[in-house]
Amino acid sequence: MLKKISYILLLFVQVSFANVTLPALFSDHMVLQQNDDVKFWGWANPNEEVVIKASWSEIAYKIKANNQAYWEIKIKTPSAGGPYIIKINGYNEIILKDVLIGEVWLCSGQSNMEMSAAWGIKNGDKEVEKANHPTIRFFTVSKSSATSPQNDLYGNWEVCSPETMKNSSAVAYYFAQRLQEDLKDVPLGLMVSAWGGTPAEIWMPEEVIEEDNVLKEAASKLQPVEWGPTEPARAFNSMINPLIGYNIAGTLWYQGEANVGASKYDKTLEALIKSWRAKGENDFPFYYVQIAPFDYGKDHSGGVEIRDAQRKVLDKVSNVGMVVISDVSPTDDIHPKDKKPVGIRLANLALADHYKTYFKEVNGPLYKGISIKNKNVIVHFDNAEGLYFTNKKTSLFEIAGKDKIYHTAKVRLKKNEITIFSKEVKSPKYVRFSWGNTSVSNLFNKVNLPASSFTTE
Known part of the structure; x- marks a missing residue:
């Protein structure tokens, strides 16, 4: 007893x-x-x-x-x-x-966000040697999936050193480095939650997809792969939901390659951004990388369609920004090795738009609209000061009538205004630029940033 x-x-x-x-x-x-x-x-x-x-x-x-x-x-x-x-x-x-008390950024996406110096990035060994930055900290989330939202995850905070930087997100690291140049060594916390080869749908709450027929249809077309989940919300549940509530300054996103072939990626990315903000009750800045040109196959234009969808999100969602990296990415490598300009361009966006400490232009030329005058089309761009072509002999502009049969256009550039025309198109209606999976922009502005691909269809 x-x-x-x-x-x-x-x-x-x-x-x-x-x-x-x-x-x-x-x-x-x-x-x-x-x-x-x-x-x-x-x-x-x-x-x-x-x-x-x-x-x-x-x-x-x-x-x-x-x-x-x-x-x-x-x-x-x-x-x-x-x-x-x-x-x-x-x-x-x-x-x-x-x-430490400082600035915290969530860094997410697929392999190009996950990619570290250990993967063989450009100048990686030299960068690793000098990566002693005790006021930069990484929290790298371990890969996991779940069928329902979780309240904890696997990971731990690490001080930036050559040993830890070598296996941490290179884009996030270069972003933090650049921020500290202007923010006077303010501590940076980088929460990296990324998984190579994963579509955007696995990073969104399941109810967001289930309640939208367009998103639901897109998700239903995803095919299983051996390197990660493709079912809706699986990474969100285990790798994002446990982070919600932890105060952040903003989010970086580098993803899209796994959605090549999707026709409504702009709708998907828009829903993802809004759902994360709603869950966190915070309208934080969301800066993302436009995927690089790459040869996804000659029988479709799925790669450039994703790039254009990413461009469209700029007009659909507030407090977002996009960096274009076609000038620093080879078309034969889906994992561009030069991550430094990617991180720097993301940081310049944050410094200009969020922190208000950087006052130079941070965006490349972005399509604004067209004006049609007889056979000529005037193409209007934002961020157009100092427009120039790196190759004047090759035109990446195409023009079409209502039949949507495109012809290479002749181009005149004068005082930051671009006029295009084609003898084959008597009544122009549509314009597209750098339209191809491997097409690399040759149009830049005064700060040497490339124009994004676009179509007016």
């Missing part, structure tokens, strides 16, 4: 004094968003009081776990700095060390 009572008491103690636990995101070396009310959350015994004290403040934040053993609370952060210590006390104590 005494043994039975002792067993019951021991069981009662174990249940009553459950340890406070935290998601993997909250660990040593973490970076928290500066000047913000950042959310902390975790688990504890129901009604257990959790007390949080950060070394940058005298305030003791207190919260009790609910009947689901869950708690969350917002903590006010100071301006960039550190390192700090954060103590979390319940029946046990957790001490988070070497915590």
